[in-house]
Amino acid sequence: MRNAIDKISFFSGLEETHLEALARISSSSHFEKNEIICSEGQEAGGLYAVADGLVRIFKASLNGKEQILHVFGPGEVFAEVALFKGAALPATAQALEPSEIVFIPKREFVELIREAPDLALSMLALLSLRLRSFVSKIEELSLKEVPARFAQHVLLLQAAQGGRDILLDLPKGQLAALLGTIPETLSRILKKFSESNLLDIQGQSIRILNQAALEAVALGKKL
Amino acid sequence: MRNAIDKISFFSGLEETHLEALARISSSSHFEKNEIICSEGQEAGGLYAVADGLVRIFKASLNGKEQILHVFGPGEVFAEVALFKGAALPATAQALEPSEIVFIPKREFVELIREAPDLALSMLALLSLRLRSFVSKIEELSLKEVPARFAQHVLLLQAAQGGRDILLDLPKGQLAALLGTIPETLSRILKKFSESNLLDIQGQSIRILNQAALEAVALGKKL
DNA sequence: CGGCTGATTGAATCAGATCAACTGCTGTGG
DNA sequence: CCACAGCAGTTGATCTGATTCAATCAGCCG
Numbered sequence: 001m002r003n004a005i006d007k008i009s010f011f012s013g014l015e016e017t018h019l020e021a022l023a024r025i026s027s028s029s030h031f032e033k034n035e036i037i038c039s040e041g042q043e044a045g046g047l048y049a050v051a052d053g054l055v056r057i058f059k060a061s062l063n064g065k066e067q068i069l070h071v072f073g074p075g076e077v078f079a080e081v082a083l084f085k086g087a088a089l090p091a092t093a094q095a096l097e098p099s100e101i102v103f104i105p106k107r108e109f110v111e112l113i114r115e116a117p118d119l120a121l122s123m124l125a126l127l128s129l130r131l132r133s134f135v136s137k138i139e140e141l142s143l144k145e146v147p148a149r150f151a152q153h154v155l156l157l158q159a160a161q162g163g164r165d166i167l168l169d170l171p172k173g174q175l176a177a178l179l180g181t182i183p184e185t186l187s188r189i190l191k192k193f194s195e196s197n198l199l200d201i202q203g204q205s206i207r208i209l210n211q212a213a214l215e216a217v218a219l220g221k222k223l
Numbered sequence: 224m225r226n227a228i229d230k231i232s233f234f235s236g237l238e239e240t241h242l243e244a245l246a247r248i249s250s251s252s253h254f255e256k257n258e259i260i261c262s263e264g265q266e267a268g269g270l271y272a273v274a275d276g277l278v279r280i281f282k283a284s285l286n287g288k289e290q291i292l293h294v295f296g297p298g299e300v301f302a303e304v305a306l307f308k309g310a311a312l313p314a315t316a317q318a319l320e321p322s323e324i325v326f327i328p329k330r331e332f333v334e335l336i337r338e339a340p341d342l343a344l345s346m347l348a349l350l351s352l353r354l355r356s357f358v359s360k361i362e363e364l365s366l367k368e369v370p371a372r373f374a375q376h377v378l379l380l381q382a383a384q385g386g387r388d389i390l391l392d393l394p395k396g397q398l399a400a401l402l403g404t405i406p407e408t409l410s411r412i413l414k415k416f417s418e419s420n421l422l423d424i425q426g427q428s429i430r431i432l433n434q435a436a437l438e439a440v441a442l443g444k445k446l
Numbered sequence: 447c448g449g450c451t452g453a454t455t456g457a458a459t460c461a462g463a464t465c466a467a468c469t470g471c472t473g474t475g476g
Numbered sequence: 477c478c479a480c481a482g483c484a485g486t487t488g489a490t491c492t493g494a495t496t497c498a499a500t501c502a503g504c505c506g
Contacts, residue, residue, distance in 0.1 A: 059358070061366035062443050065463090069361065081358075084344065085351040090358040113344070120343040121307065121336070127350035128308040134357035135282070135304075135313040138292065141364040142403045143284035145461070173484065180365045185462060187486055220285050288495095368493070396452065408494060410454050 004028040004051040004102045009075035010126065018116050025108040031095040040092045044082035046105040050074050053099020058177065059091050068178040070133070071096070071170060080126060083110060096174070141180050144220060147189050149179045151218035154199070154206065164211075168204045196223055227251045227274040227325045232298035233349065241339055248331040254318040263315045267305035269329040273297050276322020281400065282314050291401040293356070294319070294393060303349060306333060319397070364403050367443060370412050372402045374441035377422070377429065387434075391427045419446055 002023035005011060011022060028051060031037055037055065038044060050072050057070040057078060069091055072078050082089055083106055095101075113120045140149045153175070157166045168175060176186040193199040198214050200207040208214060217223060225246035228234060234245060251274060254260055260278065261267060273295050280293040280301060292314055295301050305312055306329055318324075336343045363372045376398070380389045391398060399409040416422040421437050423430040431437060440446060 059362045059366065065366055067361060067365040069358065081351045081354045083351070084347040085349075086355070090355050110344075113347075114340045117337045117340070117343070120340065120347070121333075124307040124336075124343070124346055124350065127347065127354060128304045128306070130354055131304045131350060131357065132309070132313050134354065134361065135292065138290060138357060138360055138364065139282045141361065142290040143282065143288055171484070182463065183485070184464085184487085188462095191486085394452070405495065406453070407455085407496085411494095414454085 004049075004100065007051045007074060008049045008077065008102060010049065010077050010122070013122065014116070014119060018112060018119065021108075021112055022104060026102050026104045028100055028102045031099045031101055033095055033097055035095050037093040037095060037099075037101055038079060038089055040089055042089050043087040044079045044089045044106070045087075046079075046103055046107075047077055047083060047109055048079045048093065049077040049102040049104070051100040051102050053101075054096040055093055055099060055101070056096050056174065057091050057093050065182065066177045067180055068174065069137070070130075071174075071178065077126070080123065080130075082106075083123075096170075137180075146179060146181045146185055147192070147223070148218055148220055149181075150186065150189055150193075151214050153179060154208070154214065155218055158208065164208045166206045166208065168206065171204075192223065198223075227323065230274045230297060231272045231300065231325060233272065233300050233345070236345065237339070237342060241335060241342065244331075244335055245327060249325050249327045251323055251325045254322045254324055256318055256320055258318050260316040260318060260322075260324055261302060261312055263312055265312055266310040267302045267312045267329070268310075268326075269302075270300055270306060270327045270332055271302045271316065272300040272325040272327070274323040274325050276324070277319040278316055278322060278324070279319050279397065280314050280316050288405065289400045290403055291397065292360070293353075294397075294401065300349070303346065303353075305329075306346075319393075360403075369402060369404045369408055370415070370446070371441055371443055372404075373409065373412055373416075374421075374437050376402060377431070377437065378441055381431065387431045389429045389431065391429065394427075415446065421446075 002020070005019060005023045005026060011019060014022075031053070037048065040059065052074055055072045055078065056068050057072070058066050058068045060066045070078065078093060079089060087106075113123060140152065144152075154166060157169065158164075161167065170178065172186060172190075173183045176183045179186065190199075190201055194201055196213070198208075198210045198217070200209055213221075213223075225243070228242060228246045228249060234242060237245075254276070260271065263282065275297050278295045278301065279291050280295070281289050281291045283289045293301065301316060302312060310329075336346060363375065367375075377389060380392065381387075384390065393401065395409060395413075396406045399406045402409065413422075413424055417424055419436070421431075421433045421440070423432055436446075
């Protein structure tokens, strides 16, 4: 499994001996598109990581609406919350594409953390990042309307991809679930952005036409 | 400061030598009601803990609406997210009552974590708990309506306090902000719960009249 | 007794969800 | 190669939960 472990950038700063330890205890498996990797409520026996593919972490309500919490690509780890306090997973993980998923059993991993302060600090940093991203999400859901959330998302993509041309990383239906809304609403909002000449939207690709206005909308200005 | 450190239940499992180290490096100060302890965006120089009093962590929007993320009482720590990744605080902390707040400088605390694996694991457990509470909040904001959120909150209070009689821990306006709504809406909903004979509400004290129905509403049933 | 803050109530409005229909694309099989 | 099934996305009409604005009320403290 050394091969797969090397793909997990989260581990890349670790010492060679720890990487080999991880490789020894981890296993890797394949998931088809839409396959469930682990479900809410289930006991998580360890840490998961994406070696290849794309995974979404989401919650579903009784009446079918979904809220995506994270989308993870190659190199990212998930289900870390179940390692340290309570084993039950708070949400469900599902492959959005055919994916290679590495699994690291809890017992051995926690053991490793005790011995490697650097790994412990990495985990602390990781959890802090997750916390920050959740704070943003709560803020957006509670204090901002859908256009502002979408504008914010575009700006984040821009920061990650650079330039004025942006490629959506998700199909629009999934993007709606990530923003805490439904496809119909997102579709109407995309139209408004187009009509106001803030964005040029062609399928999955977006060009920013009016950066300043986009940033204003992200902060709460109407339109 | 040993006095104050002993009040922080989060530290209670630590070894004597570490407690003394914490006592040496920490300081304590007083905050009046409504006083800001630390603000969003500001650099947090360390970890805060409530020795006495009540503190809310919240975000505010431009147009004045507020979303409370946490309310912390004696023994609880906050601003831990700024210790491990990025120093800027994601939200603001404010005293809801006259409070004694302990402060532990980041440098020394992180140093201590490196030497004390148990403390590191405690911090990991703490961050995991926070993550879980945020997942719940996101789920509630996105997938549930206000009555369900309130019912859920009452059930949590019941779990903490026991029995059918419950005392609200916050004024109603603050409770509204915690549930992601506004006082007017909460007030209307309280009335509905009363009229449906689910709850008997007298100011801050609540008696549960129909447990089963309350649980049903928490899960999404209408009324 | 004022005056302040928190809480309640009412009427109007609005953002977003729901329901339903339609478009367009892609891949599959006859 | 065309036809059709199936899914993602779009559009329209309607409904509703929640916010907004405004007014009133209750309790508390000086």
